[in-house]
Amino acid sequence: MATFWRLTGFLRPYRKGVVWSFVLAGGALIGTVLIPFLTGVAINAIRGHHHRTLLMLAGAILLAGLLRLVFSVLRRLVAGRVSLAVEVDLRETLYGQLQRLELGFFDRQQTGQLMSRATVDLQSVRFFLGYGLIFIGQSVVTILLAAIAMFILQPSLAAISLAPVPFVVLIAYRYGHRS
Helix, strand or coil: CHHHHHHHHHHHHHHHHHHHHHHHHHHHHHHHHHHHHHHHHHHHHHHCCCHHHHHHHHHHHHHHHHHHHHHHHHHHHHHHHHHHHHHHHHHHHHHHHHHHCCHHHHHHCCHHHHHHHHHHHHHHHHHHHHHHHHHHHHHHHHHHHHHHHHHHHCHHHHHHHHCCHHHHHHHHHHHHHHC
């Protein structure tokens, strides 16, 4: 967990971009939730033979889809800009650290290993900070909203279907801790 907080420290200079990424992700999430909700209302309109309402709902579903698309694209652009800036900062920090090391260090280390750290590892950190963090937040909110909707619509079925969730969280935590 200490490594996680240390990595998020690299996001401090880019707080505004990170906040915008989460706001845009929230907008995309609202569009995502609206589509099935409006689809359910449209199905009820079909059953009730409300043709005019059905046309309005079709337009609303299309608008929700476009809204989701716009928010998703903007979030990716903002998150991409933040993640590239973080990668530049990480590379500069790594380069500064490598410059401070004595020459004997480079005799003992494999060049390929150093190159891998400077490219692949930094890129993985960039993807996590730029996209993974937002994806985790979006997933948690989606699961919470789905659980709330399930309990509102059918409490007994929701309890049965969500019963394994604590076990999944525990297994994921233990796996993450060990790996």
